[in-house]
Amino acid sequence: MPRSAQPGSVRPVRHHIAGGRDHGGGIGRLVGYVVDADPARQRHRVQDTRGPRFRPLPSGLMLAGAILAMVGDRIAGGDRLQHFHIAGRGSTARKLILARMARLLGLDYVLHLHDFDYAADLARRPAWQQSAICRMFWNARRVVVLGARDRATVQGLLGVPGDRITILRNCVPDPMADHGADPGPDSTGHVCRIVFLGQLGARKGVPELLEALARLRNLPWTATLAGDGPLAQIRAQVAGLGLQDRIDIPGWIDQPRARALCSRGDILVLPSHAEGMAMAVVEGLAHGMAVVTTRVGAHDEVLTHDRTCLFVPVGDAAALADTLAGLIADPVRRLRLAGAGRALFLSRMEIGGYVARLSDLHDDLAATPCPKREMA
Structure with a gap:
């Protein structure tokens, strides 16, 4: 199992995102903001699991690269937390593979759900896929969701205990931080x-x-x-x-x-x-x-x-x-x-508070032994 963090240590994290920072849509922008805002600049690494868009061969190679990165993390000591950003459709298929590899390698992982309607995506899948998805969520150290609806999906449909679900709203940096000016009044005749x-x-x-x-x-x-x-x-x-x-x-x-x-x-x-x-x-x-x-x-x-x-x-x-x-x-x-x-x-919703809460979550997991809870 991953080694325990020392008191006051900063746990390193690898974020797995389809498209990475540059082509990962809103999720990529969010993680980019986290990387840029965290004072521990070396804490976060971003792993592209698909490439700019899905293409069978290039995307397969990107997924293989993510697996090799996890193998490297295991060889380096295994304390780097794997943070899987997940949505429906192909994102879930990739994370099923990565989460299984994390378990085989003895690496902790977090699932961070960003989907617009994961309950509907789950309902469209055959029973064997639903079972595999339940195991993936169940074996996560923590599941992060955007709101109460997603918490109900994860707890009610996927069986994750409520104490392992965390709500974190999306945030962005303050675009006015440099000059501190609020928007001024509109002028007459303004378009x-x-x-x-x-x-x-x-x-x-x-x-x-x-x-x-x-x-x-x-x-x-x-x-x-x-x-x-x-x-x-x-x-x-x-x-x-x-x-x-x-x-x-x-x-x-x-x-x-x-x-x-x-x-x-x-x-x-x-x-x-x-x-x-x-x-x-x-x-x-x-x-x-x-x-x-x-x-x-x-x-x-x-x-x-x-x-x-x-x-x-x-x-x-x-x-x-x-x-x-x-x-x-x-x-x-x-x-x-x-x-x-x-x-x-x-x-x-300012990014500073978000980074602090996310860092606390990562470090709390490092300080708490990982229970053995493979779902049948």
């Missing part, structure tokens, strides 16, 4: 800047968003929809609506460009059909934008309608249009929501 960050597809509510924006063509706004997906198709839809001069579709953008975009935004809109806890929403709060989103995942565990955000019904383009129209026309309300949202971010 409202709407920002969307995420995959450009149906799950994120992009069809309803385009329909809603088409209803608002007589109001003063511009919009940027940034993310990957069927870009040519989305751009064609925008052109078909006659909004190509008002809606920019830049595709996927890196973190510096995303930060620059958000720093100029007034409204962050994410009309998703399913989420865990959307990183885009947290970014919107951090940048002092008024947030418009849906009651999915852990959103309504954290946000309050008409105080820190505005909720709209899932799939309702008319309601989304009405909500956006109201904010475009009312800069005072927009600033009120933005200010309350940023205050919420500073109190509960």
Whole structure:
């Protein structure tokens, strides 16, 4: 078994993410923030388990590389904690392999669930896969989830005891930390800047968003929809609506460009059909934008309608249009929501507190002997 950490020691951690920091989507950005924010700079290592996208041979080689990295950790002494970031679909298949290898090597591991609806993903799988997934979760030293819904899935469907489940909300660094300035008031005649960050597809509510924006063509706004997906198709839809001069579709953008975009935004809109806890929403709060989103995942565990955000019904383009129209026309309300949202971010979602809680979790596991609990 892994050797015990000495009192006051800092336990090293290896994060396993499909795509790594650069191509791991919201999960990759989150782990990147953790790596950059942790004062123990050598504590965290990031392991890409798939590559930028799934391709059988290259992705298989990346997975083999992750296994070899774990073998290296075992040879080095076995005290490096394996932190597996897991979602549904192919992510679960890869983590089943990695978790089994961790058990064979005698390495501790944590499962960190980021999926938008893991209960539905689990229900679609055959019984033998469900059994293997239960064993994987059961044998984790700790399971980290984004909210109460996921905790209920892990405890109720996968049988993990409640005392081995930890809720950690997604967080981001404070983008205003360097200058400490809150967003200023809108000027008269201001063209409202709407920002969307995420995959450009149906799950994120992009069809309803385009329909809603088409209803608002007589109001003063511009919009940027940034993310990957069927870009040519989305751009064609925008052109078909006659909004190509008002809606920019830049595709996927890196973190510096995303930060620059958000720093100029007034409204962050994410009309998703399913989420865990959307990183885009947290970014919107951090940048002092008024947030418009849906009651999915852990959103309504954290946000309050008409105080820190505005909720709209899932799939309702008319309601989304009405909500956006109201904010475009009312800069005072927009600033009120933005200010309350940023205050919420500073109190509960800034990366410093997240890193401290995550580090405490890792170190607590190092100080506690690992029980032998292989599930039948």
